[in-house]
Amino acid sequence: MVGDLALPSIDPASDRAVFKQISDHLRHAIETGSLAPGDKVPSESRLIAHYGVARMTIRQALRELQSEGLTVAEHGRGVFVRSRPPVRRLASDRFARRHRDQGKAAFIAEVEGTGGKPSVDSIKVEEAEAPEFVRTRLGLAAGERVIVRSRRYLIDGHPVETAVSFVPAEIARESPIVMVDSGPGGIYARLEEMGYRLDHFDEEIRSRMPVRDEVRALKLPPGVPVFHLVRTAFAAGGRAVEVCDTVLSSDAYVLSYQLPAR
Amino acid sequence: MVGDLALPSIDPASDRAVFKQISDHLRHAIETGSLAPGDKVPSESRLIAHYGVARMTIRQALRELQSEGLTVAEHGRGVFVRSRPPVRRLASDRFARRHRDQGKAAFIAEVEGTGGKPSVDSIKVEEAEAPEFVRTRLGLAAGERVIVRSRRYLIDGHPVETAVSFVPAEIARESPIVMVDSGPGGIYARLEEMGYRLDHFDEEIRSRMPVRDEVRALKLPPGVPVFHLVRTAFAAGGRAVEVCDTVLSSDAYVLSYQLPAR
DNA sequence: CAGTGGTCTAGACCACGCG
DNA sequence: GCGTGGTCTAGACCACTGG
Incomplete structure (x- = not known):
């Protein structure tokens, strides 16, 4: 005893x-x-x-x-x-246009709906050469450039997600996408205004232990893995117009998808 | 140096x-x-x-x-x-009927397509009271019974996934679902033959560190988290007819889903 | 066999929290 | 101030791998 x-x-x-x-x-x-x-x-x-x-x-x-x-x-x-924290559910329709049309970015709208206080910090926008995993997804040649938007999402002050978006510079340059405040509805709304009507997204999910920088950015306790999502946005006609690389604390999230039986 | x-x-x-x-x-x-x-x-x-x-x-x-x-x-x-092992991609259309109609279960067909040798072991079928997470998903009352099918999937002899399916006893009893060999196309094929035409699946994804039994069953090295998937199968008309609880080694898998923009 | 990692001991000093 | 966990030392014996 x-x-x-x-x-x-x-x-x-x-x-x-x-x-x-x-x-x-x-x-x-x-x-x-x-x-x-x-x-x-x-x-x-x-x-x-x-x-x-x-x-x-x-x-x-x-x-x-x-x-x-x-x-x-x-x-x-x-x-x-450990007592499990409240989880946030990411549904597979979270980027549906009906949500975007409210004029709010997906994250903000969703968190407010659950009573939390969403915020975003560490916003950084720069232009750079596209890394290899972005090139293959966007169909770019070596050396082609992209606009890179990084940010961190928080709920009630607690970091839950980091995200980095890549948009071909050819598309994003001269648009609000290069501004720190990309405007209502986020960059997906901007892309649609520019004529890239979004058709669907491909999302790849990996899970692994965080490296040191991720532990710090997401304030992860030991023994908590991360989800690593890479999402590619496709416009009607099949052109890939954005890649988003995000890292989520696995104990703050349940991902939820709908699969067709047809 | x-x-x-x-x-x-x-x-x-x-x-x-x-x-x-x-x-x-x-x-x-x-x-x-x-x-x-x-x-x-x-x-x-x-x-x-x-x-x-x-x-x-x-x-x-x-x-x-x-x-x-x-x-x-x-x-x-x-x-x-660590050198990353070859990964298996789970696509969101992996339960589409066009795959099932070949007469092979999803896992077998998919692994053979990549040149690996699929196998299944530890198959166990029993009847039991439905656990709470299954009851809520299948819409069952407390005390209602389910057929429980457990098995482990291997590629070239290496375990990669454990799975447990729950089907309401009322549906599965007196059907091949209760046999160890459930027949060509697996239990989804059996359900459709019985008139439950499958409409879609909901899949919930969590990630966490494995507990001891999972380390053993999947022969996981230290520092590798698992994906924990809970999939619910819905028949046309909206009735939930199966819940499948699976655990995957995260370093053998990349999950892949398609999200609508509409 | 020598070299490797796996387990275990018995101490030490430090930094943090709480009363 | 006291109890907590965090870091570190300097050994010991064992089990496994490979030549």
Whole structure:
């Protein structure tokens, strides 16, 4: 017993590493609800006393849970069972024209609808050579240039998404797309005004662990992967007119798509 | 210099933890290509000699890279920069009827098309009470029963996906759906033969770190998250007739969807 | 066999939070 | 000030890989 929590002892006969036995005990307690979301996991010193092992052994067990996303450590306070934050659902119709026509960008309209306060920061616009993954999607030759719009999206001040859009310079130059404020409805609205009537989007989804810069930009706790989306916008006639590269915190999002059976 | 690799020294004036400075150096080498996929990272003893720190400090730096999915450790051989395995693309039309009509299940047809050898194992069929997330999606009352089909998919002997399907017992009982071999075209073909003409699917996508059982079932290396998909099949008329809960290794998959602009 | 990573010990000092 | 987790040291023995 550690506090109110019943924890078994180490089985010295087992082949399983001691720290794994310990993390198994704690994981079981979390999965069965003996340790509920928000609960404090017994402190390192309590676990050392209970199991009679070195501190590094306990820390290795705790790190395993943290890397599975089951717990978060708070310096000076303790280790806690992670409580899942409210999630945002990204539906596959989120770029439908009926939403865009309200004059709001997709993100703003959607977050306001759920009662949150959306904001956007770190907006940067520049012109550059198109990177290779953008060239292949936009059908550009090596050396061709694009307008690059970067920004970060926040809900109630918490960062949830970074995004970088690429539009062929030939299309975007001399248009509001190169302004920091691209105007009501965002760049998709601007593209349609310029005669590129949008037909559909292709979205590719990957999942992986974040690298250091992404951990910082999205303030990610350890053990949380990211969604990496690359979306290509196609105009009627089949021309690709934009590529958007976005990174989402996976524990703030559920993606939702509709698939045809026909 | 460590072997052919140029590595900076620790900056003792920096606030940044020593092990993080070391992992920064190695991450930079990986991102710039000085350490290419498949390359061996300098061994712990070499890094200890180069940096003049304790072994645990080096190991902490290496663990950081591993938890980001950038490297894999092989006991007795060394630590290597991970080379991405060939990925399988899941397109949003993969359940279209034109594919199903070939008489093959979606997975088999698709993998054979790419030259791999598909297989399925761990097939289990049982009847049980529907869990809550299935009830809400199928519109069932508490206590109602479902046929549960579990299986694991492999390509060339490597596990890539586990899946569990739930079909209302009222529909599936007395049909081939309850057999281990559900017949050509899989259960979607059976449902259509029974008069449930499929209309569309809703697919929800989450990403998270795997728990222990998933690591084992999919033979996942550390630092690799999973996609967790929950797909609901709707028949014409709007009735939900199946829920499928699947877990995919994220580094074997890219998901791909088409979004309407209308 | 030598070299590698995997586990574990028993200490130390520090930075953070909270009362 | 005390308890918490964060970092670091300097060893030890083990298991696996490869020549």
